[in-house]
Amino acid sequence: MYHQITIVGNLGKDAEMRFTPSGSQVISLSVASANPYFSKENDEWVNPTVWFRIAFWGKMADSTYQKLVKGAPVFVVGALKADLSGNPRMFKRKDGTMGTSFELTAQKIRVFAKSGGQYQEPSTEEEKEDKDIPF
Numbered sequence: 001m002y003h004q005i006t007i008v009g010n011l012g013k014d015a016e017m018r019f020t021p022s023g024s025q026v027i028s029l030s031v032a033s034a035n036p037y038f039s040k041e042n043d044e045w046v047n048p049t050v051w052f053r054i055a056f057w058g059k060m061a062d063s064t065y066q067k068l069v070k071g072a073p074v075f076v077v078g079a080l081k082a083d084l085s086g087n088p089r090m091f092k093r094k095d096g097t098m099g100t101s102f103e104l105t106a107q108k109i110r111v112f113a114k115s116g117g118q119y120q121e122p123s124t125e126e127e128k129e130d131k132d133i134p135f
Contacts, residue, residue, distance in 0.1 A: 005104065007052055007076045009033030015068035027065065029054040029109075031074060054078065056106040067111040078106035 012030040019025055031054055036047040054076055068074070081103040083089050088100040 003079055004077060004107075005080055007031055007033050007054075007074075007078075007104070009052070009074065009076075011068060011070055011072050011074060012051065013070050015065060017065060024057060025059055027056040027060055027068070029056070029068065029074070029076075029106075031076060050102065052076075053101055053103045054106050054109075055081075055103070056109055060109070064109070064111060068109075073112040075108075075110040075112070076104065076106050077108040078104040081105055 009031040010033075012032050016028045017025065018028070031052045032049050033052065034047050034049050036045055038044070039046045081089075088102050090098060090100050093099050
């Protein structure tokens with residue numbers, strides 16, 4: 001079985017790069033994504049934010065890594081990482097309340113390009129090829 005998830009959101013902090021003892025590169029990201037909706041009950045827009053912890057294993061071009069800064073909009077494709085029972089990881093916050101963490105192992109990361117102060121969708125050869133797929 002296989003599953004895949006796509007997230008479009010903004011980085012909550014600068015990416016962190018580290019290396020395992022065997023020399024493998026891993027980049028850690030924190031991405032905030034929102035799915036706004038209009039609440040008829042409150043007669044207002046609600047914008048709940050969901051945070052994702054993301055790990056990208058393997059080499060990444062330095063030019064891409066340098067663009068992974070707080071606030072940058074990103075497009076991430078990967079697989080959810082669950083606990084042994086198939087649920088998000090649960091943890092206890094400093095204030096004693098419980099929280100959950102959605103974690104993702106990324107296969108693809110795209111940083112939206114900044115042009116004239118505005119972010120634009122990525123335009124790489126790989127993205128152009130993806131658009132040719134009819135489904």
